[in-house]
Amino acid sequence: MRRLWQSDRDCGRERAKERSGVALCVFVATAIALSAAIGCATPPPQRTTRLADADLTQAVLTVREQLAESAFLRSRDETSPEARLVVRRVENLSTDRIAIAEQWSLVLRLLAAPNTQELLQNKRIVVQLPPEKVRLLERGGLRFDEFAQESWPTHMLKAQIASATRAGSLAGSRDADVRKEYYLLSFAIEEIQSRELVWQGTTEVAREVRGSVID
C-alpha cells in the first residue's frame, strides 16, 4: 500500500539501488568463485604430525651426504681390509607407527643409490644380507651355507627414529588444539668387535599441526 504513494524520483532511486544490488551480487559471486578456484589449487593443510614419506626421503638424502663425507669413509681406500657391513632395521622410538617394510627400506635406501654403492665398493665395504632376510629366503626354499668365520660381519649399520611431543591449547580451549612432533633420525655404523662407533649421521624433522587433538 505504501508503494502506491512513492513518487517517480523514489522509483528512480529504487532502480539505481537494484542495479547496484545486482552489481554487488555479481562481485560477491565472482569473489566466491575465485576463492573456490584458488582453494582447489592449494594443497589441503596437514592434519597429522605423523612422518610423511617426503620427510624420510629428505632425511635419507641428508644422511647419505653425511656418510659420503664422513671420516670413516675418507679413512678407507681400495687397499683397506675388507669391511663387511650388516644392516639392521630402524629401531622405532617415536610416537609414530612405522611399518616393518618401511623400517628396512629406510636403512637400505641409505645404501641403495648407485653412487653410494660405487663409493662403498671403492672403499672395500661389502653389504651383507641381514639374518632376518636370510631366514625369510630359507623359508622360501633357498639354502645358505653356514658362514665361515672369515665372512662374519665386521660392522653394523643401525638406525633409530626418536621423537618428542609437545601439545597445548592455543585458543585457550579445554582440549589441546596444537601438537608439535620433533623427530630425530640417526644412523650409525659400529665396529662389531670393538663396539666402537665409527660413524654417526643425524637429521631432524619437526611437524606442527593445529586442530583438536582429541576430536
Add this chain to the structure above:
Amino acid sequence: MPGFVRIVAALGLVAQLTGCGGSGYQADARLLGLVARAEFGRAREVLALQTPDADRHNDLLYATKRGMMALAEGLPDAADRDFEIVFETLRTQGLNADRTTESIFVNEEGVRIWKGEPFEQAMAYAAIALTDASRGDWGNARASAVNALFHLREYDETGSDTGDFGYRPVVSDFALGYLLKGIAALEMFRREEAEEELANAVASDAALAPVRDVLLAGNYDTILVIDYGFAPRREAVGAGGVAVRYFPRTRSDNAAVAVSFAGTTRRFPQACDVNTMAHDARWQSRESIRRFKQGLGEAMVLGGLVLASTGGTDGDDDIARLAAGAGLMLLGAIAQSNSRADTRHNELLPQRVYVVPLMLDGYSGPVRVQVDNRADSLMTLHGLHLRDPGETVLRYVRLPSARVEWAAADRVLYANDATGALPEPTLPWILGGRDARFPTQEVVHDAERAGLEVFSTTDPITDTLGEIRELYRAEGIRLFPPGDTRLVTGHLFEGGHSLFTPLPGTTGFTRLFARQHTPYQPKTNQLRNFLAQHMHNTPAAETLREEVTP
C-alpha cells in the same frame, strides 16, 4: 491473529520439530552374540558385510571393530590392515573442526565423524599396540602405547573462591597403557624407561604391583593380555536426550584371572576396567557441546515465543515480528531436537583387561585361563611354547562370556602350520583328513602314509603336491602360507574359503584346531575323481567311486 491462537500454533510447530532427533545408534546384537561365544571368524564376516554410510562418518568405528576381531582370531597381520586406518584417523587432528556449526542444527550422528570418547581412543591404541606386540614388533607397540597415554582434562575447582571454574590437563591414569609401554621398553632393552612406566602403572592402580615385580625381575617368557566381557552400552538420557550415560553390559568386580598349567595356578589382578573409565568424566569429551545446543535451543524457542505473541494487532511490523518469532522458534526447535546425544560407541570393547606375565620355561602343554567366579570364561590355550629361541611371546586372548564346549579341549585335533603334524599321519583336509596345513611336500608324505596313492613315475610327491594345490584352487579355497595372513577371510573349517593357521596360543587357534568340525564335502567332480583314483582302501573312497561312476 489473536495471541492465544499464535501461541498454540507455535507450540504445535515446536512439538513436531522436537520429535525429529533420531532413534540413535543400535549395537548389533548378533555380533555381540558371536563375540560372546568367541566366534570371531563369523564376527569378521558379519563386519565385512557392513556397508559404510555414504558420508563415511563411521569408518573409524567399523575399522576398529574389524581390527579387534582379527586380533582376537589370532590374525594380527589381518588386523594391521584396519588398524593402520585407525591409527591414521586417530592421529588426525581437527577431524570434526568443519562440522561444529553444522552439528548445532543437525544431529551429531548425522554430521560428525566418529572418533570415539577418549577412553575408546585409548583402548583402540592399546589394541593396535597388542597387534604389533603379537608380531614381536616392540617399537611400533611402544609407539601405539605412547599414543594411548594422552593427557586427560579434569574439572578444576581451585578457582571456586573467585568463581573461575575451568579444566586442567592431568596425566593419564590408563594403567594398561603404562604396562604395555613398560613391556615394550623392556623388550627393547630400555630398562630405565620400563621402570618409570611400570611405576606409573602401579601409581594408577596399586593392585598391579605384583605384575610390575614379575616384569622387572625378568621372570617371564610369555605375556598374555586377556580381555573379558563387553564395554558398557551408551544411551541418551535426560531432557532431550542431551546427556549420555553408560549402562554395563558386563558388571564390574575385582575378580582375578586364574592361569593354570603344569599343575599350578596363578592369579593376576585386572589392569583395566572399561566400565569405570566410561563413567569417569575425565575420559569423556563432548557432553558440554550438546548441553550448549540444548540450552541455546530452549532460549531461542522461548525468545521466539515471546516475540511472536507480543506486539501490535495489525500492520507489517506485526507480521514481521510474528515471522521473526516463528523463525527463531524453528531454529531453536531444530537445535534442541538435534542436541540428542550421539550414542555411537564401540560395543566390542572388553569390559576388563588382564596383563599376565608367565614363565612357561619350555612347558608345551595346554594353558587354562579363567576369570574367577565366571565359569563361562574358561579358555584352553595351545601352542604357547612355540617361538624362536630367546623370544618373548605376547598373545592377546579374548575370553568367551557364554559357555562354549570346545573351550575346555586339551588336545589339538588337526594338523596345522603352528603345532605341525598330528602323532598319526592323516590326509589333507580337502581329502577328508585332519591336516589343515598349507600343502607342502611334508604334507604329501604324511598323506601317503595315511593311504593316499601317488602314481607319477618321475617325482610322485611333487606331482601330487601340485595336484592337491590345484584341487584346493578348484574348490574355491585360497591357501595362505604361514606368516602370510593379511588377506584371510573365513576359515575353511567354518564354511569360509581360506585355509590358514592363526597365531597359536589364541582363542581363534583353539576354536579352529581343538574343536571338532564336520569333514570336508567335495564340491567339484575334479576332487571326487581324484579321491576315487587315489584313495582305494577307505570306505569314503568307495562311496565316492559310486558317486562319480555314471
